[in-house]
Amino acid sequence: MITDIVILAAGQGTRMRSAKPKVLHTIAGKPMVEHVINQAQSIPDSRIHLVVGHGAEQVKAALSDYSVNFVTQSEQLGTGHAVAQALPSLTEGSRVLILYGDVPLTPADVMTAMLSQVTANSMSLLTVELANPQGYGRIVRQSGAITAIVEHKDASDDQRQIREINTGIMAVSQSHLAKWLPTLSSDNAQSEYYLTDIIAMAASEQVAVVGSQPAFEQLVQGVNNRQQQAELERWYQRQLAEQLMAEGATLADPARIDIRGELSTGSDCFIDINTLFEGKVELGNNVTVGANCILKNCTVADGSVIEPNSIIDQSTVAENCTVGPYARLRPGTELAIGAKIGNFVETKKSLIGEGAKVNHLTYIGDAEIGAKVNVGAGTITCNYDGVNKFKTVVGSGAFIGSNTSLVAPVSVGENAVIGAGSTITKDVEDNALSVARGRQLTKSNWKK
The missing domain is CATH 2.160.10.10 (Hexapeptide repeat proteins)
Structure with a gap:
């Protein structure tokens, strides 16, 4: 089956305080987004779509040696909006893996395991438990099943006590994305289109959200500063x-x-x-x-x-x-x-x-x-x-x-x-x- 891999790399990364796009900052001498691409490339029958925005020309120049479909997000209106920009480029009926250019160390075997969980009636979500989940979207479960993700700014006091957080990395069918993304709303504390809202949509349609966790939290750790x-x-x-x-x-x-x-x-x-x-x-x-x-x-x-x-x-x-x-x-x-x-x-x-x-x-x-x-x-x-x-x-x-x-x-x-x-x-x-x-x-x- 064809796998479309969407890597979100459009953000400015203001907390880095740099003229360089955040995803071009390095880990082990290599741009973070290049780490992500290198792992994604090992997945068979895959196409990589890179969503760019801030510093797009710098990102394109840095990755000119890679076979990547660049997708432009002119306005940064949230993760749901970013993935929606790539939607027209996705193969009908494909599996879609959503990754982040500033989360550099997620290994290919984790990606492959997530993709294996994608069916017509299920999707996969990577979560992790943190001692201090401040600022992260919380995983809401009912009877053990994932039913929603609530962003920190929108969470209640009780929900903020939850230590299981969303990494943002997910695998889902293209047909579900095509159905759910156009219905996203920006009626929230940040006035953005949250990709995480599709979890509640999946639960309402009895599409199982299969959660998994990495061996180390650093494998899904993003870099913001x-x-x-x-x-x-x-x-x-x-x-x-x-x-x-x-x-x-x-x-x-x-x-x-x-x-x-x-x-x-x-x-x-x-x-x-x-x-x-x-x-x-x-x-x-x-x-x-x-x-x-x-x-x-x-x-x-x-x-x-x-x-x-x-x-x-x-x-x-x-x-x-x-x-x-x-x-x-x-x-x-x-x-x-x-x-x-x-x-x-x-x-x-x-x-x-x-x-x-x-x-x-x-x-x-x-x-x-x-x-x-x-x-x-x-x-x-x-x-x-x-x-x-x-x-x-x-x-x-x-x-x-x-x-x-x-x-x-x-x-x-x-x-x-x-x-x-x-x-x-x-x-x-x-x-x-x-x-x-x-x-x-x-x-x-x-x-x-």
């Missing part, structure tokens, strides 16, 4: 940390790790405090990541050590390498087995050969460094002439003295030696010594 965003972020990060530890990683402090993408770890990895992982990061077995490191879209193979305060971005680190401390591997860097990148070294679009050492205070860009090369402190590959980039090639076993400038395009042969302080502008053959520096001039008893 920065404080709630921060609270949900920390809860979500804790769940990711728990999963890593269950898979065999050791975290120095599970509260001080941030994952903004996908992180996979082999056995016996150790991750120190204040580490940040972005995009897709893969760690092999026995990998150590030191404190205050940032790893983005990279792979670190078995036995490698990333020392504290290092950055690895779109790079590949082979087995038994050492990086850092205070090293930066920029996009396109590849370290072969046993390579070492030391403190205050920056690399970019370069291959560092097996067992090669670039120990400190060095820039290697657009270069191919052979196996067992030793690069001295202060070495620079001069790869950019202001217009074009050029390549430097250093053969296996070469020794590059400290404070050397290699002016690309240039190559240094195997087992060659470059004297410290040289500026190399011409190719150096295998097994040669090359020194290119000004002669030292000393004047005794010189007066300033």
Whole structure:
């Protein structure tokens, strides 16, 4: 059966105090509405309709890579009005799942379970019990059956004592929505068209409202301000940390790790405090990541050590390498087995050969460094002439003295030696010594 998924994302979110639409604020580095879309996409035979309003063009631009039908709600007149804007786009006879762009963590299995409860005579409603239900719509039951939802502002004192609240997430047939939505009234405390009013309509027509609850209240928690965003972020990060530890990683402090993408770890990895992982990061077995490191879209193979305060971005680190401390591997860097990148070294679009050492205070860009090369402190590959980039090639076993400038395009042969302080502008053959520096001039008893 076709499933139409309607995601409401038209609100301004004034309590966020931001020029950015609320649904574009992030959890784990990804816009909240993108979390919702990612989960919804896993439902077979589904179409996603996103209701936009405030900041619609920003939302559309942010989600341009997704196959989404954008529906405009020009005036924000309530949730019932928002869903009604999508009604003409829905497939006749479909099941309809209604989600919210600022409720980012509802998992796909919860959605699927709700959809399975939709029939010609039943609909599904996701509820949750809160210790403090202030501000939420209350679930009214009679003999255990859900008969209505009363918004907080419209609730009586007795109804406000109810702890079971409406999450807003529901699944219902398109035919019922087509019948009920046009009859909604705005005669209430907020002068809005409440989607929740269809629950009473369902009860009056003997359409069963099947209630279910998530495993954790955070799975249906909406974000209305920065404080709630921060609270949900920390809860979500804790769940990711728990999963890593269950898979065999050791975290120095599970509260001080941030994952903004996908992180996979082999056995016996150790991750120190204040580490940040972005995009897709893969760690092999026995990998150590030191404190205050940032790893983005990279792979670190078995036995490698990333020392504290290092950055690895779109790079590949082979087995038994050492990086850092205070090293930066920029996009396109590849370290072969046993390579070492030391403190205050920056690399970019370069291959560092097996067992090669670039120990400190060095820039290697657009270069191919052979196996067992030793690069001295202060070495620079001069790869950019202001217009074009050029390549430097250093053969296996070469020794590059400290404070050397290699002016690309240039190559240094195997087992060659470059004297410290040289500026190399011409190719150096295998097994040669090359020194290119000004002669030292000393004047005794010189007066300033």
